[in-house]
Amino acid sequence: MAATDVIRKILPYSTLAVGLAMVYTSWVMYSRYRDAREQEQRIEKAKHDRVIEEGRQVSQVLGDDLRILSFSADEAAVRPGERVLLCYGVSNATTVKIEPGIEPLRPAVTHCLEAFPRKTTTYTLTAGDKSNHNVSASLTVTVK
Secondary structure: OOHHHHHHHHHHHHHHHHHHHHHHHHHHHHHHHHHHHHHHHHHHHHHHHHHHHHHHHHHHHHOOOOEEEEEEEOOOEEOOOOOEEEEEEEEOOOEEEEEOOOOOOOOOOOEEEEEOOOOOEEEEEEEEOOOOOEEEEEEEEEEO
């Protein structure tokens, strides 16, 4: 029996074995991909649920009223052009602005921004809600 005859006899079996190995490998890879994707979706849902719950807790603590929670500067007195950090926090606001304008702001429980006053400046924080109610707070940064 020649080598070619042996090869011809085992070729169908080896082809079948390779095909089955490919199918098995493909199934394993797909099932691992599917499991990983399901795990990622569970993690994302848990994160989303946690954010919603934290929002509920914050709402319970802060209530439904429009409020300025904080408005402060890290330095009460600075030299001309020196940096001062202004920090604010608002509750139930849809709009926030500081005058004189520094940069566009967004409602936040806590947010800080830099200002570089050249002269003594009174900053006014105004927060508004969807019912067009506004609340304000002011602070003065002295320039020496």
